[in-house]
Amino acid sequence: MIMLNFYTILLQKIKPGFHYSCWFSAMLVTSVLNSAHANTLNIGPFEHDPVPGGIAIVNLGIATDTTPPTVTLGVRPVAVMENNKQWYAIVGVSLSTKAGKHQLAVHSGDTKMIIDFDIEDKQYEEQRIVIKDKRKVNPAPYDMERINKENVRIKEVKAYRYKELLSDKFQMPLEGILTSPFGLRRFFNDQPRRPHGGIDIAGDNGTPVYAPATGLVVETGDYFFNGNCIFLEHGLGLQSFYAHLSKIHVKPGDKVNAGDLIGEVGATGRVTGPHLHWSVGLNGTWVDPNLLLED
Secondary structure, rough: OOOOOHHHHEEEOOOOOOOHHHHHHHHHHHHHHHHHOOOOOOEEEEEEEEOOOEEEEEEEEEOOOOOOOEEOOOOOOEEEEEEEOEEEEEOOOOOOOOEEEEEEEEEOOEEEEEEEEEEEOOOOOOOEEOOHHHHHHHOHHHOOOOHHHHHHHHHHHHOOEEEEEEEEEEOOOOOOOOEEEEOOOEEEEEEEEOOOOOEEEEEEOOOOOOOOOOOEEEEEEEEEEOOEEEEEEOOOOOOOEEEEHHHHHOOOOEEOOOOOEEEEEEOOOOOOOOEEEEEEEEEEEEEEEEEHOOO
């Protein structure tokens, strides 16, 4: 394995329009280092799977300082963790991301560098669902007023980050039959909608739903599409989301541990029947929950 000193080799002061030859060499070495980790590296609860809807674990170099670098993907902050004296960026990859080379901006003090990482292609299956309540497919104007306000709130919630990771293990919040996997390209009443950003687990109305890991309750509420729902923050921007609940047993500000009762399965919001919709978010985008579950 190539060892790379993040602070003495990689970090260079960048001036607009100016490029250093050693800068290019450092980026090339980093690219080789990250390629060597492909499909082999897990850190904490995260499994490396650099595809749309997956998680890319990107090596940033030797951790010679106790303060981690600041990393962003576009404008979104990215989680950084130390493992075996190396810093790693834990990147949630959106379902809309195209395969190919992407870039992280890495900052430490007044220095900055750009690190490339590769996303592999993945194609998800199609799912067509018939929704009887037509307003849940084509909302009325007064519904849109509510939806727009809820979307603003959801954006605020997804931007919340606790300073440290609260758990390195995840478990299923509900044992049941998986009815809809992650990433499906969805059509409601033959109209294309956003891909499925979570997994659906069948359950009878009132079936208990448990916290999959230690976390903080950031938001609860009754949303137009999601019905009764809960957002948990597990640290460093790692979040989990539970929708269509019949009952909510927690409130914002609560701390929960793995196995604590947080809600009950229901059929609220846009549904065809009772089930739990469970999503996991990382740097503000939904990723496959299976990448955090224990084997």
